[in-house]
Amino acid sequence: MILTVTLNTALDITYRVPALTPHASHRVTDVAERPGGKGLNVARVLAALGHDTVVTGFAGGPSGAVLRDLLAPLAPVDALVPVSGNTRRTVAVVDAATGDTTQLNEPGPTVTADEWAAFLSSYAELLGGAEAVALCGSLPPGIHVGAYAELIRRARTAGVPVLLDTSGEPLRRGIAARPGLVKPNADELAQLTGSRDPLRAAHDARRRGAHTVVASLGADGMLAATPEGLWQAAPPARVKGNPTGAGDSAVAGLLSGLVEQLPWPERLARAVALSAATVLAPAAGEFDVRTYEDLLPQVEVTAHATAA
Amino acid sequence: MILTVTLNTALDITYRVPALTPHASHRVTDVAERPGGKGLNVARVLAALGHDTVVTGFAGGPSGAVLRDLLAPLAPVDALVPVSGNTRRTVAVVDAATGDTTQLNEPGPTVTADEWAAFLSSYAELLGGAEAVALCGSLPPGIHVGAYAELIRRARTAGVPVLLDTSGEPLRRGIAARPGLVKPNADELAQLTGSRDPLRAAHDARRRGAHTVVASLGADGMLAATPEGLWQAAPPARVKGNPTGAGDSAVAGLLSGLVEQLPWPERLARAVALSAATVLAPAAGEFDVRTYEDLLPQVEVTAHATAA
Incomplete structure (x- = not known):
């Protein structure tokens, strides 16, 4: 199976409104909810391509419970680790007139040291059955900035290829732990290397430790x-x-x-x-x-x- | 005790953002939740004034469960009737720069005939112990537009004074059922009577059936x-x-x-x-x-x- 890690999962809520006007009151005409966070999205596409997938990361509180209920009938297997805090919501407000989206993202729950330890133990077990692992998205509050580097080292020790898809300092630290593959976009690559030339920047990212760089x-x-x-x-x-x-x-x-x-x-x-x-x-x-x-x-x- | 009825309760969510820009992505810096809907607010103020209060209406789904959890430690007694649908959320997006608020209101769950019947039965029982009852706010989907008129007639039969605080057609129908008191604002009164002169409009509303009219x-x-x-x-x-x-x-x-x-x-x-x-x-x-x-x-x- 392929394992995807989403430390900051999200309950993605979409609101449709006739037209978004700042400082006005709006009747939402349509509400949709789906389990979200980058690794969950990746797992759903992998499953559609015919791969067995397992999702891990954290889920907790009322929003986490809704997320897990929505995930249950889908193909990816739920191996999320419980947290005491409430999983973040993201609200996408779609303007029906123009199709434009205004996004509001909650920060996510603070993960405790004990919860992180429980995750690491579950992660080690899941790596035993994984052909590959993807580490996806932002870190929730409470998780140390070198968390992805730690997860990469553990995967390498277990002989499981790692793909890292994140940005900023977690990406910088992660690359130093020598992942098999990183997938930054042009902005993330420029932020990491200081160069807006994708070719030059990709070479630089490889020199920093990434075995392979695929820039979108x-x-x-x-x-x-x-x-x-x-x-x-x-x-x-x-x-x-x-x-x-x-x-x-x-x-x-x-x-x-x-x-x-x-x-x-x-x-x-x-x-x-x-x-x-x-x-x-x-x-x-x-x-x-x-x-x-x-x-x-x-x-x-x-x-x-x-x-x- | 004083009974307040909120057929369309809400989980009120407040998001603070540095500045709201349509069609952009925002990190929410602060999230707050409280049990909402007009009748719940009325009951909290009544409790602060020293009155025993009971709240009824509907609550259901994950948002309803959060609402009831938040209500539990507060003074008003929870006599909400369960519904299978999800209680609506209202999202108030506060622009930290200006203090202005952009409001997004979900429509609310559709209430079934059986759920309405369960409510009427609970309402009849609660009226037995009520000194007064307030009927507050909008009607959720599935509730007939004459619902407040029905609740007013039942309260009158039970000898319990009724205050009605709603708008539009539910207000018009409610007034015809001769409530003790209605509290429209100037816009609601103008919509009801066609007159923007509050004195003339208040007299008109009394002629339509309201024993007393207090216009805000x-x-x-x-x-x-x-x-x-x-x-x-x-x-x-x-x-x-x-x-x-x-x-x-x-x-x-x-x-x-x-x-x-x-x-x-x-x-x-x-x-x-x-x-x-x-x-x-x-x-x-x-x-x-x-x-x-x-x-x-x-x-x-x-x-x-x-x-x-």
């Missing part, structure tokens, strides 16, 4: 700097839609390609096609299987002459 | 059209602050004055002072007892020459 470049597709070479993959045309969850779908594409031992060009093509099929799907964070299958053969992958 | 006129105070005469009460000075809950505090003032059999000028003075003390309180819907006691002797009550 938005509408321009993805760039992979690997020990076997350098590739760039681009969608057939600029896709228009809701980019929510596109990065998570790309992570699922990369992880499934890793486990299936696909060559790099195929892994990248899958990640780019999944990402584009997510942008094109009507609901945020979903992807349409037929759109994905249509797009896959149209993704153009170029090998760069420069050795990585 | 915002910063201008309140106007009471009663069988015993006509009074107007005004706060000592224009008060500045958050008007959330001010109308509910006024209802509590009127109800407590009714039960204590105060003369009309004293009832009105209490309602106006409580309302102003709520506007001046730092947290929405709270009131400061010392501010209330300071304001009370300063409220100016004028008897109108015109007979009501």
